[in-house]
Amino acid sequence: MGQADVNVNLWLKDTKRFADLFNAILFHGETVILPENLHPSPETTAVSLQDAQGKNVVKKLYRDIIMNWQDQAVLMLLAVESQTAIHYAAPLKVMLYDSMEYAEQVRVKWKERPPRLSSAEFLSRFQKNDKLIPVITLIFYYGTEEWDGPLELHQMFDLGTEKNHAELMKKYLPNYHINLVDVRRLKNLESFQSDLQ
Template sequence: MGKTNVAVNRWLADNERFADLFNGFMFHGKQIIQPEDLENLDREADILITDKSGKTRGVQRYRDIIKRWKKDMKLVVLACESQNKIHYAMPVRNMLYDSLAYTDQIQETWRWQKKGSIMTGEEFLSRFRRGDKIYPVITLVFYYDVKKWDGAVDLYGMFPEMQDGEMKDVLHKFVPNYWINLVDAGEIERVEHFRTDLQQVFGMLKYRNKKEELQQYIHQNQEYFSSVDVETYQALGEFLHMEKELEKMADVRKGEKVDMCQALKEWYADGVEEGRSEGRSEGRSEGRSEGRAELLKELIDKKRKKGLSVEEIADILEVDAKTVRELAGKDVNRKRK
């Protein structure tokens, strides 16, 4: 998890939003997962691997968000990996994370075995009894960069394209595929499937590259955006890639509400003023450049009247011959309004 994911992960880890994310994506808005049925799990997953020579090494990974969902007597592990950039090896990365989650369950089950309990040799070898069970792990990849996801969404997508139909069939038969559950936050069409403020935020993300339309959308949803909590405000800064700008424009002390509408107005106004300033600066620079060209042309004209060649003028004025030729037949007087 990179530093830029911290605000987003903290925001998504709220049980109501987390449940809404899965309900909206997996169940099309049906309220299957209830926030009160969720509890946090240890984000660290590690296992010890022993090779044939007896050497042991550890494999350790950290999940962005992982929770246990207890529904009646059933249990499912729900995880979310947030990405602010495309990860082109995401299918393999997720496969490793999920495998570690399953391995951790096996190890935890083994730790809880009663000492002295009778088991077969196969069970002892497996560190897993015949009647033991593990619970399914469902991982969502929450991607929120402006660029549309163009990486592989399954393991097969990372393999080279095979033209041989028979070989392709064999590959698909004997190599299990593994796909990722991709939530491309800026490409969600049915935002009404979400019941929390994910609906407003996902709607907002469609206009990230359109400043005026973004302002209009936030104005239309003013009731929500005029009073957001600090965690939401910080997450919005990450989504819009303007976290530093927003921090300067609003009081983000813990426990206070922030007016996102006003912050964006200030951001927009600053952007317009910055553009005007850059325009004035460029104008002055261009003016100085044209002024130098004007003076150089006057000198070239004087030298030409004396019958000097292009090469001689270039040598005297210490410029290249091409510049002399261009200015000799060019009107460089500045246009004045």
């Protein structure tokens, strides 16, 4: 991470700016997320996986900014990945970060499991009525060039030249899109209430 990203991250960690960013992008300027309902979350996400030899290997990823948003019954994780350069694997990067957050939630729930589980719950390491906390990640792109990278995982695949076959395959290939905030090309600046405008 370059010094510019560090400075942008420190600037965006202010809960008023962070709330304003998400309110402007998600809710078109309506004040839904209040700064006092945002709380920093650990920026390191780790997951333990088994390698081919059966050894546990810990993989860590470092988020730029992630906060818990707790508002009455709503609990969400809101994350920002700042980019000064175009990231041509951004859908994969965000999918991995978000997936690791979800995997960590499953791991924590498994540690809190009751003594009696169905065989399916034991196999899943997740109970039938368990729910995950949603994660929304924004890519805060402030580079000078117009973003020409993929906005979804499907755009990273080469499915051949036969259009009919490609469209059929896309139905079975999971997709993952990114939420890009290209700050130099934003419209509706009146949606912002802070100095983000």
